[in-house]
Amino acid sequence: GAVVSQHPSRVICKSGTSVKIECRSLDFQATTMFWYRQFPKKSLMLMATSNEGSKATYEQGVEKDKFLINHASLTLSTLTVTSAHPEDSSFYICSADPWTSGGAYNEQFFGPGTRLTVL
Amino acid sequence: GQQVMQIPQYQHVQEGEDFTTYCNSSTTLSNIQWYKQRPGGHPVFLIQLVKSGEVKKQKRLTFQFGEAKKNSSLHITATQTTDVGTYFCAGRETSGSRLTFGEGTQLTVNP
Numbered sequence: 001g002a003v004v005s006q007h008p009s010r011v012i013c014k015s016g017t018s019v020k021i022e023c024r025s026l027d028f029q030a031t032t033m034f035w036y037r038q039f040p041k042k043s044l045m046l047m048a049t050s051n052e053g054s055k056a057t058y059e060q061g062v063e064k065d066k067f068l069i070n071h072a073s074l075t076l077s078t079l080t081v082t083s084a085h086p087e088d089s090s091f092y093i094c095s096a097d098p099w100t101s102g103g104a105y106n107e108q109f110f111g112p113g114t115r116l117t118v119l
Numbered sequence: 120g121q122q123v124m125q126i127p128q129y130q131h132v133q134e135g136e137d138f139t140t141y142c143n144s145s146t147t148l149s150n151i152q153w154y155k156q157r158p159g160g161h162p163v164f165l166i167q168l169v170k171s172g173e174v175k176k177q178k179r180l181t182f183q184f185g186e187a188k189k190n191s192s193l194h195i196t197a198t199q200t201t202d203v204g205t206y207f208c209a210g211r212e213t214s215g216s217r218l219t220f221g222e223g224t225q226l227t228v229n230p
Binding site for chain 1: 152160161162163164167205207209217218220221222223225
């Protein structure tokens with residue numbers, strides 16, 4: 001199966017700072033990637049769909065200016081949490097969907113996630 | 120928009136007991152997938168069902184897709200402690216659309 005990496009795996013930052021999280025598809029091209037947020041013992045909440053070469057599509061209730069998404073290449077999408085606050089602390093997971101990118105696999109491949117803690 | 124509901128939210132079983140989680144979609148699905156997320160880990164793909172009434176087995180796991188392609192179930196026979204985790208269903212409304220995830224069922228197994 002395909003591999004998706006995510007960096008960093010864990011980050012602790014001070015309130016008011018910005019944090020960038022990278023999501024890479026290592027062995028396939030992904031024109032579409034997804035960013036999820038997951039609270040402890042809760043389901044995956046889709047934040048946005050990242051589209052290579054165009055603007056991300058945000059889900060209702062997700063602030064575009066707060067969570068900046070850039071999909072600069074076919075293998076890299078980044079999520080920047082701007083002016084982070086303690087309530088932004090969460091587990092952020094990206095996934096790549098080869099199917100919607102015209103690939104052979106129909107499943108989504110998830111990155112290992114990034115645990116963000118804002119002090 | 121499309122909604123995927125999953126029950127139960129939590130299930131506690133004794134090792135050796137069976138376990139079932141159910142998934143219902145508000146719309147007819149093109150296909151449905153199941154994922155497992157271990158504590159502290161990320162979701163990992165288990166299986167995909169495409170055909171109406173399809174049943175697939177993976178060792179102790181049995182997956183079913185309803186005749187109307189709006190519901191699905193995952194049944195684990197004789198649970199083991201290694202089955203602990205959260206099981207998510209995820210459906211595609213059409214073949215090119217994105218996946219919509221259910222809320223997940225968190226399974227704990229007491230040894």
